[in-house]
Structures are given as structure tokens and as C-alpha cells.
Amino acid sequence: MNSKPAGSYDAPEGVDVxxxxxxxxxxxxxxDALDFVARLQREFREQIRHSMDCRREAQRRYDAGELPGxxxxxxxxxxxxxxxxxxxxxxxxRMVEITxxxxxxxxxxxxxxxxxxxxADFEDALSPSWENLMRGHVNLRDAVNGTxxxxxxxxxxxxxxxxxxxKLFVRxxxxxxxxxxVLVDGGPVAGCLFxxxxxxxxxxxxxxxxxxxGYGPFFYLPxxxxxxxxxxxxxxxxxxxxxxxxxxxxIRATVLIExxxxxxxxxxxxxxxxxxxxxxxxxxxxYIFSYVKTLRAHPDRLLPDRVSVTMTxxxxxSYSDLLIFTCHRRGVHAMGxxxxxxxxxxxxxxxxxxVDAVRRDKLREVQAGHDGTWAAHPGLIADISKVFSAGLxxxxxxxxxxxxxxxAGIGEDDLLERPRGKRTxxxxxxxxxxxxxxxxxxxxxxxxxxxxxxxxxAATAEISRVQNWQWIRYxxxxxxxxxxxxxxxxxxxxxxxxxxxxxxxxxxxxxFRRGMYGEACSVxxxxxxxxxxxxxxxxxxxxxxxxxxxxxxARL
Ligand SMILES: CC(=O)SCCNC(=O)CCNC(=O)[C@H](O)C(C)(C)COP(=O)(O)OP(=O)(O)OC[C@H]1O[C@@H](n2cnc3c(N)ncnc32)[C@H](O)[C@@H]1OP(=O)(O)O
Ligand SMILES: O=CC(=O)O
Ligand SMILES: [Mg+2]
Numbered sequence: 001m002n003s004k005p006a007g008s009y010d011a012p013e014g015v016d017v018x019x020x021x022x023x024x025x026x027x028x029x030x031x032d033a034l035d036f037v038a039r040l041q042r043e044f045r046e047q048i049r050h051s052m053d054c055r056r057e058a059q060r061r062y063d064a065g066e067l068p069g070x071x072x073x074x075x076x077x078x079x080x081x082x083x084x085x086x087x088x089x090x091x092x093x094r095m096v097e098i099t100x101x102x103x104x105x106x107x108x109x110x111x112x113x114x115x116x117x118x119x120a121d122f123e124d125a126l127s128p129s130w131e132n133l134m135r136g137h138v139n140l141r142d143a144v145n146g147t148x149x150x151x152x153x154x155x156x157x158x159x160x161x162x163x164x165x166x167k168l169f170v171r172x173x174x175x176x177x178x179x180x181x182v183l184v185d186g187g188p189v190a191g192c193l194f195x196x197x198x199x200x201x202x203x204x205x206x207x208x209x210x211x212x213x214g215y216g217p218f219f220y221l222p223x224x225x226x227x228x229x230x231x232x233x234x235x236x237x238x239x240x241x242x243x244x245x246x247x248x249x250x251i252r253a254t255v256l257i258e259x260x261x262x263x264x265x266x267x268x269x270x271x272x273x274x275x276x277x278x279x280x281x282x283x284x285x286x287y288i289f290s291y292v293k294t295l296r297a298h299p300d301r302l303l304p305d306r307v308s309v310t311m312t313x314x315x316x317x318s319y320s321d322l323l324i325f326t327c328h329r330r331g332v333h334a335m336g337x338x339x340x341x342x343x344x345x346x347x348x349x350x351x352x353x354x355v356d357a358v359r360r361d362k363l364r365e366v367q368a369g370h371d372g373t374w375a376a377h378p379g380l381i382a383d384i385s386k387v388f389s390a391g392l393x394x395x396x397x398x399x400x401x402x403x404x405x406x407x408a409g410i411g412e413d414d415l416l417e418r419p420r421g422k423r424t425x426x427x428x429x430x431x432x433x434x435x436x437x438x439x440x441x442x443x444x445x446x447x448x449x450x451x452x453x454x455x456x457x458a459a460t461a462e463i464s465r466v467q468n469w470q471w472i473r474y475x476x477x478x479x480x481x482x483x484x485x486x487x488x489x490x491x492x493x494x495x496x497x498x499x500x501x502x503x504x505x506x507x508x509x510x511x512f513r514r515g516m517y518g519e520a521c522s523v524x525x526x527x528x529x530x531x532x533x534x535x536x537x538x539x540x541x542x543x544x545x546x547x548x549x550x551x552x553x554a555r556l
Contacts, residue, residue: 012038018548019130019181028137028198034182036243037197040236041184047232048175048190055225058261063297068261069412071268074227078267083331084277085249088215091117091167091278093396094333094372095388096381098166101125101447102136105150107143111165113378114385118166122195123173123222124286124457125448128538129545130181132445137198143168144203146210167211167218169254172196174223175232176536180546193236200240200251208250218278219253223286225261227268237276249275254335258283258459259290263319263415266326279333279371282320284311285340285459291315291419292466296533299474304421306431306463311337311361313421318407318414324369325407328399336365336373340454343379354453355383366391369402376455422479425495428471428487431464432499432524437507438464439520439537443544458538465537468492468528489529496525519544 004010009017010031015038017029062068070078097117100106110118120140126132142148143161150159172195178188179195200217207217221233237251255262255269257280262269270277288309295301303309311320320336327334339361341354362384365373373388375381395401434451438461441449448457470476471487478485485491500521504512523541527534534540 009034014038014185016183016186017181018183019134020547020549022134024138025134028134028141028202033198033201036201037182037189037194038184039243040193040197040239041189043239044193044232044236045184045187045190047235051175051226051229051232054228058225059294062294065297067298067412067416068264068294070264074265074268077271082271082274083329084270084274084279087278087332087397087399088212088252090211090213090215091218091252091333094335095392096375096384097169097335097372098375098378098381099125099171099338100376101132102139103132104135104139104148105152105159107139108148108150108159108161109378111143111168112162113166113375114381115166115375115378116372117169117218119169119171119220119374121171121447122191123171124459127442127445127447127545128173128177128179128191128542129445130547132447133179133195137202140168140170140199141202144206144210165211168207169218169220170195170199171220171222172199175229176223176539177542180542181548196236196240200244204240204244204246204250208246212250215250215252217251219251220281221253221255222283223258224255224269225259225265227265227272230255230269230272234273234276251276252278254278254281254333256281256283256286257319257323258286260287260294260415261290263287263322264412266323267330270326270330270332274330277330277332279327279335280323281335281374282323282337282370283459284316284320284337285457285463287316287319289459289462289466292463292470293533293535296466296470296473301418302423302470302474302476303419303463303467304423305427306467307427308421309419309463311364313417313419315415315417315419318410318417320365320368320370321404321407322410322415324402325404325410327371328369328403331399333371333397333399334369336362336370338374338376338455339380340376340456340460341380342377342450342453342455344453350453355380359383359387362387363391366398369398369404371397371399423471423476424480425478425485428468428478428492428495429499431468432492432495433503435461435464435468435524435528436496436500436517436520437503439524439541440516442538443516443520443523443541445545462537465524465527466533469530469533472529473533492525492528496521 009029012035015034096115098110098113098115099119102120173191177191179191180188182189324334339358341358344351438456476487
């Protein structure tokens, strides 16, 4: 018999759910599901804590002047002749993958978009409020069951799934983010174990029969910095497979190489995950952010304007080439990244040039040997598919076709080569405008937004933040000014004031007053000017979206 009070979650011993109660959420937060998450947390929390300590230790070495590099201790793994488990047939062709937050209408649109894969995102594209996370789980359960519907009453439109849909991958949060609404033995559960655990618990069986042809579920794993973190994921997958009594190697995951230290660990990461690997992906935006973050104490590594740090910069090209070589050598997909352009309404020329930029980016990717790539918006899928299907010429992927032996010699200097380009006042202004507006959206519950005709999410906003921090910290000199202009806290203060004025004019007075712009501005400014660089924009800001029930706001 169920003894839980009405209107509260039925939590097992040691688990305390502090998030708002909702009958629909309680279908996800069942006693058994919470027990599964709690088991994962208890088994892996020490390893996670140790890995986060190791990250801090490595950062102390970089701050003392060391540069990231290949680890001599794992040379045999890099040089050895091993391959990952064979690619599962249902995901052999991953030519175009659409990504987006786990919002109900977008989940349906993404699954119907014509992309091969939909990466449902609890990470860069989602503001991880309790409501967003829990609705996301309800949405994914309904999507996997095939019953998901959404009614847009204003537009008199009903959304439901087509017969053929994209294969679902789910991206849980990174290791660093806690889930403050669920405590296990008094401490917050790791956000990624919460996301993974609930999704796996409710969906593994239906996914394997409806979508995975006996494989799955499938995941994307973000922001790792070292292969020891991949080992934890591999152990989590083993534990989940044992618990569900499904064959070992059912779960597959693509790791985003999106931190600078991880670029030197591609082989090691694949090796740790080799029974469960579904390749690697170039997470270009977080990678740029990580370049600044990792080399925060190196004043000779100032980034040029964000707009000029593209995939054609030599350090970015080397990273993508090495990723293709490594993945194909190990028998798995080498996925490309996200072009930030999105369709532009009401300006045909601007739209054509945005689509053209995406096409060029994708052409470069497929010609380099990437097996597939990401699309930010359904309106780009047809163009991207055209470029990639020509490049794949009837094959599912290029794994056996393009070896990229020429990239075998890419070394530390190539991966660390200094980015080139100008640093301008407009770069500083744009970073500020974008960072504040993104933060305002995130605090209000939207984790991905269109700004100035580009997709912005947590990763792209991070670049704006750390670049401002770096320029202020080291007094970057701006190019293109009649007189010498150095970035100082005072100059930045003036820029913030002027850009807040511009934001108000652009969004309109009423929206500005009702929105979270003031709070966003103070978070962003504090982070850009603090003596020590914060690890993540969203970690500090997370406290502002945690709401414990019953009761007021909570701080971790
Ligand atoms: C760095 C990284 O990590 S990249 C991966 C993480 N980032 C992302 O996933 C961002 C994905 N993209 C998006 O979130 C969106 O495209 C945005 C926010 C940039 C723009 O969204 P909108 O302002 O809604 O765009 P727009 O108004 O043009 O949308 C038109 C339609 O396409 C849908 N749509 C747009 N993008 C997506 C998407 N990625 N997935 C599914 N549907 C989408 C909209 O829901 C809308 O549907 P409707 O016509 O049925 O109402
Ligand atoms: O997650 C993707 C990225 O570019 O960051
Ligand atoms: Mg990312």
C-alpha cells in the first residue's frame, strides 16, 4: 500500500525531492525510478568528486604555466591497434542531426524534421529549471512511446509524430552541474545522473523496440575533460544494462570533444567507452570557450573577436582533422558541429547569405571526412542534407572510406596554435549585448534563443563571457581605433551602460522592464570582472533558478 501523503512524491529512504509536486511529474519520479537514480548516485558520487578534483588540479598546473598535451602514460592506447564495438545498424547513417531543448513542440518538430537523429538536449540548449527538466522527461517518455501530441490553440494546430522520425539521442548535463531539487543522503544528486537515470529507467525498453532495433538508448555526453570521466560513464552504462538485464553494449554514446584538455584524450576517451561508443563530435562552441578557460592565465593567448574564431582557424581545423582521423581509425563516427546561422525571415538577401554560410561550413566538414553534422533549425536540414549526401555519395558514412592518415601527425603545437584576428570595440559590445540577453533568457527559462540572426545557447554565451573577462583581465588593446584603446573595467562599465540602453531600445521598454535584464546584467558583469574566472556561467546562475517547495528560493 502506498503511504505517501497526497501531493508529494513517493521517495525511497534517503531521497528527498524538493521540487514542486505535479501529478504528471510523479509519473516520472516514481519510487522505483528515484531508487534507480539514488543507486547510481551512491555508487558513482565519489568517482565524480575525484574527477572534479582532478580537473581543478590540472587547471592549477595550466595556471602555473603548463600547457595541455598528450599524456605519456597512455601512449600505448594512442598507438595500439584496437577498435570500438561495431556501429549499430539503426545509426549507421547520421548525416544530419538536429538538436534542441526538450520542449514539447520542439521535440515533435525535431523528430519530424527529416534529420536522421534528434539530439534532445538537457544541456547547452536548456535552462535547467525544475519545470523544464521534469516536463522534458514527460515529453521524452511520450515521444519514445509514440504518443506525444501538442495542441497550439492560438494557431489551431495539432502536432504529432510522423510515421518516420529521427532517432533519438539524449544529452544529459555535464558532470559539474548538481540537481538541487533532489537530494540523496542529504546532498544534491549529480545533474547528469538524474537526467540519464530517469530517461533510461522509463524508456530503455520502449526505445529498444520502437527505435533502436534492439540497441539503445543512445546518448551524447558533454564537456568531459579527461578519459577518467569517460570511464565513469562506461561504468554507469554497465550498471544500467545489468539492472535492466539487456545485453552489454546496448547503450551507445557520442562524446563531444568540446574542451581543450579532451582534444589530447580522444583515443583514451574512445578506449574507455569502446563497448558503448558511438563516436565523437566536434563541440566547437564549448571548445572555443574551453580554450580561453584552460589558458586563462596565459596572456599571450588572447582570442580575437568571437566572430572571427571559425573552423578555418588553424587550431580549430587541426582539432577537427584529428578527430576524424581518430574516430575512423577506431571504427566510429566523426560528427561535425553546429553552424550558428538560422533562417532569417523578412530579409531574403540576409537569409540567402546565412544559408550559404551554413552550406560552406558543411561542405568543408564533409570534404574533411566528417560522417555527419548538426543543424540548429529544421529550415536548414534540406540544404545540409544535400551537401552531405553528395559528399557521402550513397554511403551511410565515411568510416571505412576516409582515413585521414595525413592528420596522424597533428601535434600539440597544432592544437594550441594561437587564434588570429582583430580585437575590436564592436567585438566587446557584441559580447556584452549577447551575454546579457542570453542570461536574461536563461533566467526566464529559455536555454536557446535567436539573437541577431544566430542561435545562442549556453556554449556560445560562454565565449562572450570569458572573452570579455580575458580582455579586461589583460587589458587587451583594441584594433581599428584612431587612438590607442585598452579594455579596462571602466571602459567595460561604460560599454555595459550603453549596451543596456541599446538592448532596451531593441526589445522595447515594456519587455525590458518585465524581463530579467537587470539581474542578467549583474550576473554577467560580475563574472566578466571577477579576479578569478568562474568555471561556468550557468553554475553561479543556477542558484537563481532553484526553487524549493514548499518554501521560498533556495541556495545550494
Ligand atoms: C553549442 C551547442 O550545444 S549547439 C546545440 C544546442 N543548441 C540548440 O540545440 C539550439 C537549437 N535551436 C533552437 O533552439 C532554435 O532554432 C532557436 C531558439 C535558435 C530559434 O528558434 P525559434 O525562434 O523558435 O525559430 P523559428 O521561429 O524560426 O522556428 C520556426 C519553427 O521551427 C521550430 N524549430 C526551430 N528550431 C528547432 C529545433 N532546433 N528543433 C525543433 N524545432 C525547431 C520552431 O519550434 C518553430 O515551429 P512551428 O513553426 O511549428 O511553430
Ligand atoms: O555542444 C556543442 C558545442 O559546440 O558546444
Ligand atoms: Mg557544448
